[in-house]
Amino acid sequence: MSGQKTRQWILANPPEMDPVLSGDNATFTLETKTLSPPKPRQVLVKSLYLSNDPAQRAWIQKDQDPERLYTTPVVKGDVMRAFGVCEVVESNSDLKKGQLVVATTGWSEYEVVDAKDCRAIQPDESVGIRPTHFIGALGGPGLTAYYGLIDVVGTKAEDAVVVSGAAGATGSMVVQIAKHIVGCKKVIGIAGGTKKCKWVESLGADVCVDYKSPDFKEQLCKATEGFVEVYFDNVGGEILDLMLTRMKRYGRISACGAISNYNKIGDPVGVKNWMQIVMNRLEVKGFIVTDAVVAGKTGAMLQRMVQAIKEGKLKIGSETETVVPTKFEDIPKTWMMLFEGGNQGKLVTAIKG
Amino acid sequence: MSGQKTRQWILANPPEMDPVLSGDNATFTLETKTLSPPKPRQVLVKSLYLSNDPAQRAWIQKDQDPERLYTTPVVKGDVMRAFGVCEVVESNSDLKKGQLVVATTGWSEYEVVDAKDCRAIQPDESVGIRPTHFIGALGGPGLTAYYGLIDVVGTKAEDAVVVSGAAGATGSMVVQIAKHIVGCKKVIGIAGGTKKCKWVESLGADVCVDYKSPDFKEQLCKATEGFVEVYFDNVGGEILDLMLTRMKRYGRISACGAISNYNKIGDPVGVKNWMQIVMNRLEVKGFIVTDAVVAGKTGAMLQRMVQAIKEGKLKIGSETETVVPTKFEDIPKTWMMLFEGGNQGKLVTAIKG
Numbered sequence: 001m002s003g004q005k006t007r008q009w010i011l012a013n014p015p016e017m018d019p020v021l022s023g024d025n026a027t028f029t030l031e032t033k034t035l036s037p038p039k040p041r042q043v044l045v046k047s048l049y050l051s052n053d054p055a056q057r058a059w060i061q062k063d064q065d066p067e068r069l070y071t072t073p074v075v076k077g078d079v080m081r082a083f084g085v086c087e088v089v090e091s092n093s094d095l096k097k098g099q100l101v102v103a104t105t106g107w108s109e110y111e112v113v114d115a116k117d118c119r120a121i122q123p124d125e126s127v128g129i130r131p132t133h134f135i136g137a138l139g140g141p142g143l144t145a146y147y148g149l150i151d152v153v154g155t156k157a158e159d160a161v162v163v164s165g166a167a168g169a170t171g172s173m174v175v176q177i178a179k180h181i182v183g184c185k186k187v188i189g190i191a192g193g194t195k196k197c198k199w200v201e202s203l204g205a206d207v208c209v210d211y212k213s214p215d216f217k218e219q220l221c222k223a224t225e226g227f228v229e230v231y232f233d234n235v236g237g238e239i240l241d242l243m244l245t246r247m248k249r250y251g252r253i254s255a256c257g258a259i260s261n262y263n264k265i266g267d268p269v270g271v272k273n274w275m276q277i278v279m280n281r282l283e284v285k286g287f288i289v290t291d292a293v294v295a296g297k298t299g300a301m302l303q304r305m306v307q308a309i310k311e312g313k314l315k316i317g318s319e320t321e322t323v324v325p326t327k328f329e330d331i332p333k334t335w336m337m338l339f340e341g342g343n344q345g346k347l348v349t350a351i352k353g
Numbered sequence: 354m355s356g357q358k359t360r361q362w363i364l365a366n367p368p369e370m371d372p373v374l375s376g377d378n379a380t381f382t383l384e385t386k387t388l389s390p391p392k393p394r395q396v397l398v399k400s401l402y403l404s405n406d407p408a409q410r411a412w413i414q415k416d417q418d419p420e421r422l423y424t425t426p427v428v429k430g431d432v433m434r435a436f437g438v439c440e441v442v443e444s445n446s447d448l449k450k451g452q453l454v455v456a457t458t459g460w461s462e463y464e465v466v467d468a469k470d471c472r473a474i475q476p477d478e479s480v481g482i483r484p485t486h487f488i489g490a491l492g493g494p495g496l497t498a499y500y501g502l503i504d505v506v507g508t509k510a511e512d513a514v515v516v517s518g519a520a521g522a523t524g525s526m527v528v529q530i531a532k533h534i535v536g537c538k539k540v541i542g543i544a545g546g547t548k549k550c551k552w553v554e555s556l557g558a559d560v561c562v563d564y565k566s567p568d569f570k571e572q573l574c575k576a577t578e579g580f581v582e583v584y585f586d587n588v589g590g591e592i593l594d595l596m597l598t599r600m601k602r603y604g605r606i607s608a609c610g611a612i613s614n615y616n617k618i619g620d621p622v623g624v625k626n627w628m629q630i631v632m633n634r635l636e637v638k639g640f641i642v643t644d645a646v647v648a649g650k651t652g653a654m655l656q657r658m659v660q661a662i663k664e665g666k667l668k669i670g671s672e673t674e675t676v677v678p679t680k681f682e683d684i685p686k687t688w689m690m691l692f693e694g695g696n697q698g699k700l701v702t703a704i705k706g
Binding site: 058065067068069070227236240241245255256257258261265267268269270271272273274275276277278279280281282283284285286287288291 | 411418420421422423580589593598608609610611614618620621622623624625626627628629630631632633634635636637638639640641644
């Protein structure tokens with residue numbers, strides 16, 4: 001049996017700052033190769049949907065100290081890593097042909113992977129659970145939201161919560177979990193643009209403040225009058241700095257990410273209001289959702305979220321994802337939308353053809 | 354009975370950046386006034402020693418939002434606030450004339466204060482406990498060290514600890530408490546200059562790294578090989594930024610202060626390595642020692658420290674304080690030594706005459 005031919009996007013030039021889409025210095029290059037046939041306990045899968053995650057930017061950063069990373073970096077010459085929803089097309093394992101799985105296929109049309117690294121998924125259209133939800137609301141972003149909000153900083157009903165990147169895959173779930181599962185007394189979103197802010201409010205935020213507005217600072221101060229107990233930070237940089245001045249004494253910050261700096265890793269915007277942490281006795285906790293996976297916590301988390309979906313508390317309708325039909329050669333372009341604020345909810349690449 | 358005449362240093366121009374010692378824009382001005390005689394339950398005290406604390410710089414910052422401060426700010430026209438060791442010279446209370454007390458007298462030769470705000474102290478020369486220790490090793494700095502290290506981040510024997518400002522009043526106690534009370538597996542100091550570093554090592558640090566050395570970064574990386582569990586931060590700024598890259602996964606940072614930025618509050622050096630908090634799941638906890646006071650914890654803490662002094666575990670000899678005999682008119686000059694690294698251990702102003 002001959003191997004499957006596939007196109008793959010290779011990391012050609014790990015970027016220092018903004019990724020580059022074309023030219024000699026292009027971050028990624030497209031190659032074609034023939035895969036070896038699956039060995040015992042392996043499967044050949046076809047990528048249907050690719051997950052676009054801000055964390056991918058960190059994986060490819062040039063000249064990183066691998067000791068300081070939470071996962072193996074993607075290095076020059078590697079296939080660009082990504083989670084995907086795939087279909088099993090050939091199986092040397094218990095997984096049946098046609099089964100949908102979530103796997104780390106990377107930006108590849110086809111891939112051969114170990115069956116044990118595939119998570120079989122069961123979409124349930126009757127309650128609105130589609131395949132893409134397993135890389136969104138019921139995948140990394142949803143689990144990140146739940147874990148970071150509830151486990152990491154112990155958010156309770158009596159807390160007022162601010163979440164930045166509130167229109168993103170994780171932020172939009174934080175808003176919903178805070179409001180509809182935890183029942184927080186106030187949920188304040190921060191997002192870019194009127195349209196996104198209205199959408200975040202439709203998800204349950206009491207108010208969503210537009211960081212692109214010229215009076216953003218005044219609006220945020222008004223929204224956080226009396227200060228807030230919890231800040232879920234997806235963006236870092238200047239918004240984080242401002243939020244340090246809006247935390248209540250003994251407030252908690254769940255440090256999830258810093259997308260505003262991901263293309264400036266070599267020279268990020270510094271946090272100037274560190275002394276607020278001291279003077280107001282703030283607690284800052286960084287986290288990575290894989291810790292919840294390793295601790296075996298995700299099963300119960302997913303169960304609670306699925307229950308909330310069934311009860312109509314969490315919205316996971318089509319407006320909670322931006323699914324972009326994309327030709328294979330345009331995968332990097334769709335991914336770059338993450339850093340341009342181009343998505344509402346989860347940004348999914350649907351591979352065309 | 355007529356009131357006591359006294360000289361006082363008044364905050365004349367709250368500074369934005371470096372305090373100014375003379376000229377039209379001088380931060381402080383010297384004035385003379387006559388105090389009202391003590392009312393019932395008040396005492397007239399004479400200042401013998403003044404405590405010099407980095408936190409005083411924050412109290413006088415220009416244009417602060419009082420809602421974000423941990424204590425009432427000192428404002429234009431106020432006597433400069435300071436803790437002092439004083440002698441009761443006239444009493445309308447249970448406190449006897451001649452009793453030594455710690456009180457918040459400010460930079461004043463004499464002051465009338467409520468007896469309830471005076472802490473009577475009992476120096477014990479037989480075990481080396483002098484009056485100045487009650488504003489040093491057994492006062493704010495010692496309690497700050499104990500609380501920040503043990504209560505705030507739960508330091509245990511199995512932790513390797515780094516402390517910055519290790520030759521300062523608080524840092525030098527952190528080194529000693531970590532090594533001789535907690536028994537930490539490794540204690541690493543950071544201080545400025547060879548002399549201070551040697552002194553910190555004599556207190557019990559396994560090694561003390563000189564931040565003024567041209568190869569400071571390399572030295573610190575070597576000293577923290579394998580990374581560290583706990584960082585006690587007194588300095589903020591660039592050293593904090595570097596330490597964020599030297600923390601072990603799940604490490605804890607006790608955020609005590611940021612003296613490197615206290616004269617740059619209007620434009621502090623930003624923390625660029627925030628993403629280390631996320632990727633390595635660090636926990637950062639700000640604290641103020643007054644919380645330990647309010648919680649009624651300081652009695653037990655002092656007891657344990659006095660016991661350790663008696664057992665010879667903690668050194669509080671004359672080399673652990675820099676006592677500067679100072680004419681009243683030179684009080685601001687002595688205080689400024691704090692920001693110039695002029696002290697080894699606690700910086701105490703001994704008022705001359």
